[in-house]
Amino acid sequence: MSGDVRAAPELARRANPTTRSALRSWVVGGVAGVGFLIAALVVSAYLGATFGVQTVLLALAVAVVPLGIVIPTFLWLDRFESEPTRYLVAAFLWGALVATLVAAVFNTSAIVVLRSATDPDAALATTAVLVAPVVEEALKGAFVLLVWWFLRREFDGVTDGMVYAGVTAAGFAFTENIQYLAQAYTDGGREALTATFVARCLLSPFAHPMFTILTGVGIGVAATSRSWGLRLLAPVGGYLLAVLAHGLWNLAAVSGGTGLVTVYLIVEVPVFLAYVAFVVWARRREGRLIGLYLRPYADAGWLTRSEVSMLSSMARRREARLWARSNAGTRGLSAMRAFQDTASELALLRRRMHHDAADALALGQERELLGALTARRGEFIGTAGW
Helix, strand or coil, rough: CCCCCCCCCCCCCCCCHHHHHHHHHHHHHHHHHHHHHHHHHHHHHHHHHCCCCHHHHHHHHHHHHHHHHHHHHHHCHHHHHHHCCCHHHHHHHHHHHHHHHHHHHHHHHHHHHHHHCCCHHHHHHHHHHHHHHHHHHHHHHHHHHHHHHHHHHHHCCCHHHHHHHHHHHHHHHHHHHHHHHHHHHHHHHHHHHHHHHHHHCCCCHHHHHHHHHHHHHHHHHHHCCCCCHHHHHHHHHHHHHHHHHHHHHHHHHHHHHHHHHHHHHHHHHHHHHHHHHHHHHHHHHHHHHHHHHHHHHHHHHCCCHHHHHCCCCHHHHHHHHHHHHHHHHHHHHHHHHHHHHHHHHHHHHHHHHHHCCCCHHHHHHHHHHHHCCCHHHHHCCCCCCC
16 A cells, blocks of 8 residues: 555546547447447347247236346345446446347257258257357356456455356346246246256256356456466466266256256255355455455554454444444434445455556545545434444
8 A cells, every 4th residue: 555645635536637638438338339239139029020029028028037136146246346337237238238248149040060961950949958058158257257357456356257258148137037037938828837847947047157256266367366377367267167067967957867866966956055055155265355455554544443354354343234224313323324324335446456567547546435425424423433
């Protein structure tokens, strides 16, 4: 931590945004919005033409159910240092629209090519096991890679990799579920729709996220490594593991019957339990890291030891918010939340500075966060004793 941070009389601000940078942000946002809109129109037109509008709307309503299970899980994981909402929405839209659309083109092309050399059933099975996992995991993982590459100051490691990968995969599974549910209803009515809903939406809602977070973990490891070899090998290794897990799951699915049940009970359930344990561990680890990287600020007098202890635990954070609300009302609660969020961002910034060079921009951001931290504390202390 630089020696002049404490003595700075004014908050150091980031470089004033120029007209060019503001214009660039609007252009990038506009292009992304138009791209997502075009993809949404194409996907909607395809589904509507294939299954009919009423069937698609029914399937869409049913496919929303697993989102209520999956998305809150990753938001819970993202509680210590929440990612910007706009990026999480972009992750979901990338998975639901761009990744599914491009994957459909590749998978359909593979089926057409394979049908010329074998029978239709073999072509479908081969595509599901050997082609789809390679294509789909690459497309889902691409968004996480883009976030790391272009938004490095927003990407803080394994937890962020898991969050972006999980939300992207949830979007992909959402659109894929609409297609499968609509197909089931078209072929077998309500009974087939119910069976597909139970199998895909209730028994395996985390299938796609479990595959893709392996890529996210690899990219997260790369983001916090100083070794160029590990920065290259970790994302590739995570992607290959995601492809392998996806391929094995699809192999069990196309085998059907006893094979699917056996793989589900012997492989899927234990893997899911391990996945849950890993998610819990990752969240606790992030809390420990926040405490570790905030201690220097406590040594310098910016924070108290009790504040560092509070900020390192989600349970203590909740207690602090309850205290702020009961003693200072909604204004105090808002200030406490901002204080906690700012402290998390400060800790993860210091972690990035530890792994990479502490350039002028990072030091300026550090000063700005320290000033904001002091201001937020003043807001809830000013209305109640601390």
